[in-house]
Amino acid sequence: MELKGNDSGRRHGSSPSVIVIGGGISGVAAACFLHNAYFKVLLLESRDRLGGRIHTDNSFGCPVDMGASWLHGVCNENPLAPLIRRLGLTLYRTSGDDSVLYDHDLESCMLFDMDGHQVPHKIVAEVGDVFKKILDETEKVRNENSNDISVLQAISIVLDRHPELRQEGVSHEVLQWYICRMEAWFSADADTISLKTWDQEQVLTGGHGLMVQGYHPVIEALSKDIDIRLNHRVKAITDGYNKVMVTLEDGRNFVADAAIITVPIGVLKANLIEFKPELPDWKLSAIADLGVGNENKIALRFDTVFWPNVELLGIVAPTSYACGYFLNLHKATGHQVLVYMAAGRLAYDVEKLSDKEAANFVMRQLKKMFPDAPEPVQYLVSRWGTDPDSLGCYSYDLVGKPTDIYDKLRAPLGNLFFGGEAVCMDDHQGSVHGAYSAGIIAAEDCCQHLIKRLGSVQLVSSREEILKSIVPLKISRM
Template identity: 30%
Template sequence: MSEDVSGESTGEASGAGAGADAGTRAEPRGREAEPGRGHTIVVGAGMSGLAAADRLAEQGERVTVLEARDRTGGRIHSVRPWDGVTLDVGASWMRGEENNPLSRLVAEVGVRTAVFNRSTETAYDPKGRRLLFDRHRRNLEDVNLLHEHMYWATVGASPEESMEEGINHALYDANLVRSRARDAAEIVHRLAEADHGADAEEIAFSAVASQHEFSGDDVVFPDGMGQLTDHLARGLDVRLEHVVLAVSHDGDGVGVRVDTPDGEETLTADRVLVTLPLGVLQAGRVDFEPALPADKQDSLERLGNGRLEKLFLRFDEVFWGDAEVLVHLGTEEGAWFHWYAGQNVFGEPVLVSRNGGKAARFLARMDEGDVVEHAMASLRGMFKKAPDPVDHYLTHWMDDPFARGGFSFTAVGAGDGDRAALGEPIGDRVFFAGEATEIEHTATVHGALLSGRREAERILSAD
């Protein structure tokens, strides 16, 4: 092992990113351990890793953050492909701003937000005909009824029961038939695919009742959610393009072997906090010496890795009216079920669609140009004279070697115990954070934030 004591690297990030003035540098922090504190290496500069590093540095811990990409943020990624438009191509919104722990960070940073509550939503049937307001409202009432039946039915549900089975039971209990059952079931399926990045047959039914929701408005970030991770990274020793290959530990400390632009090296510290996404851990690209405990390995096998991709389409003009959300029933493989109108957020005519689970797998088999054509065919089913887009942006999170998916989901056969096991430290040397280690806040940015702060407090209490 080679001891690294410099705190400097050619790959270091100052914390001045998309949301900061590029001409300024934050004051260095977390470069030296204060009395009674030690040195922690944080693997991953996403929300969980940076939230932990920020807290540790503020409390006098020496912190070194290793990030494989050439940027911070992880699965939060704000890009500017078009003049004056910022797209959050990864995580993009905060669900319920009241009492949400992310709200306090948003207020601290002073990030501009925009309310996005789907208050104006229009729906179209499989033939592209706009549903009457009363029909769509009835559909949404039926969906709420199904969700209520599903929620209460999760009491006593076995880990082997799927959401698909839960939906079928709820349809029977709610006594929905014919077109009402068809429409409500389709909407519930599409919501599940987007929320979990998986099909209803893959998702554990117990997941329906496992997540904690916050009240208040849903908000998005016109100038990019990346401002939040930029803020947390300010002044920290963040080493970009440092791909972690192995994590070892013994009674004396930890060693983290990394591939850097200058070749391989091993960094040593008192402890390491691993915040790698579930898909990366499941891929086994990082060696652990000794091997991970059996309960962690079992959890990695049982938990699900969700697939969710986004398509942004930019047009010369708005042709879809004033609706914030367009719902298209009966589409091929469930693709393009939801379109989100972004003109009020971006200030430009932009439509966004998210596809998860089956729909995402279906589209992944196409070339990018064919995906756009497929999307336009669906849009023209509702708006026959829709013009061609002037540009587009398509995500590929499943193909990203440092993400390997969108977020975790509780698969059939998995449960809260798997997330708890994944988050358990190995002695006082190796710690784990990330949304996959959260029980009530999985697959969310605030869950990642909470997990990072949880482990930071655990590390500080062990010092």
Template identity: 60%
Template sequence: MVRGYLPVINTLAKGIDIRLSHRVTNIVRRYTGVKVTVEDGTTFAADAVIVAVPLGVLKAKTIKFEPRLPEWKEAAIDELGVGIENKIILHFDKVFWPNVEFLGVVADTSYHCSYFLNLHKATGYSVLVYMPAGQLARDIEKMSDEAAVEFAFMQLKKILPEACAPIQYLVSRWGTDVNTLGSYSYDAVGMSHDLYERLRVPVDNIFFAGEATSMSYPGSIHGAFSTGQMAAEDCRMRVLERYGELNLLQPVMGEEAGLCVPLLITRL
């Protein structure tokens, strides 16, 4: 996608009350509703809540649930794996590589095997994206941006010795970013694939969504999107059961609200 996911996000966000820089720290659930607290102490009341934060955030327990989530839910969070795949985006003043989708690095150890994604083929921009994963990605996150770019450039020169230095760069750090703490979920060795479904199943009026709750498409945008739709529909039905006609409600957020609509918690 030439402009990334921003056009998709902007389209889906139209008409929605979105609060940025509101990192959630606490979710209290009661039969009558939920109370959500953010870092600055502000609270929001709602009938239900959809939790769509990355699996790494759930694993880190930076959000406290009161009462605690059931053991089967905590086990699903603990037993699903979360991995890291970062991007080191290199912008060059000219294209000097072949017109292929990928440029691969083959080595005698998995630590040094990685690849470059050719964005020029899809976008027309002279950009290559180095994609380190696993332990290599974790180690690169310990480097400065400059050192990480130099490492990526050295990998590129193994493929194309005449490569010229990048003029701009951008380095992601999904593993240490407090809003992600990882990139994608994965099936840990010896664990059941139904952990994804167990993570998706609601707990009373707390619903869960995200790629780590998708049985069919884990680790993908379409997995995150489809489970978000499922959670929204399940949440809508719960509100309908309580109040009847949903369109009679006026969206309200706040402690003093008598009637509230669901909240969606995610890390944008």
């Protein structure tokens, strides 16, 4: 597809050509769909690897997902289920359908205060019930207010109205920990999350499953036989009457009949890609109005397991910012790894530290719980907020923004189609299966557009049939 002189036309009778920009799961899924439909596909990825915000690191000698790591909705209705079944990948279920901790259940959680004392499970459960009541009451606040406010402001109003729901001492700190976990779900601070839409997302049934082997096998399977160019950073996209030209930062050009853009919303917000002609105001407004959260992981590998056999270890504190939690990969995968997760402002503050400083910060948290904890033998630190190829983790709804943002984001423009987690249908933003579905839908729309413009082409492939084989999902724990 590289433009050479004037040889940019489509040869008579050849397959339609599409350039997919972005090699995350949305882009890879779109490219896979088009390849199976016998389109000519080229995938351009700016990184030196595929996966985007999916990144399974194997430097510990075992898979550790430093980006996405859960399948949200362990059920056959999940669009990724057929592929996960076919690959024989194991899911470790960390929660059922309705957990106050979103992707974890309280039954395998242990909390400590700042002095290292374990918080009695009875208190943790009681405060969890209070937290649910507070969130239920915020719905009344929402119904009373025509203007949107933040979730944190709504919680403050609820506590003013219902002083019996206020918590003191360690119970207050546990309540802050619950807010910290809520902020982690949105990868944003509660004072920026929209009350109007915070609980409007659709969650598939079956609870939440950790990918035991990591997400890389999924990316690898989808990218098989695709023409992929790594280290190809796109700087400009020109949409002509019947062609799209994609320009790289080194000046090279690629031309195709259409393009599918799946780069992260953070990259679009930063205007790192120039569109010619310029995107219309309604599209630019949608990009500007959508929030982008940040969550980072600090993974620690140890020689020995010195922590209890629970899935989640947490530190409670007077503010949600000062709270913290560790995912115990040893319970889920058998590997001697703890993963600390920081969201919102804390995630950005962690990125200001060197890797060593970040690991030291996390170890100070860990030693509050386990004073004799040894130093890790290895550590890994993610930096999604300042990574120029992502500039954030995933999308969320800011306070006071229009509700039709997602429709405008996914709307095609001429020969340009849009994928990525931020544009998925049915309110599954921020999830891997949502990003996957958005890529498939963009590819379907692109196919129909090119069929209409260029004439009929073969869309059915026997390669798709293998994904439909009925094999049960492999689930541990529950």
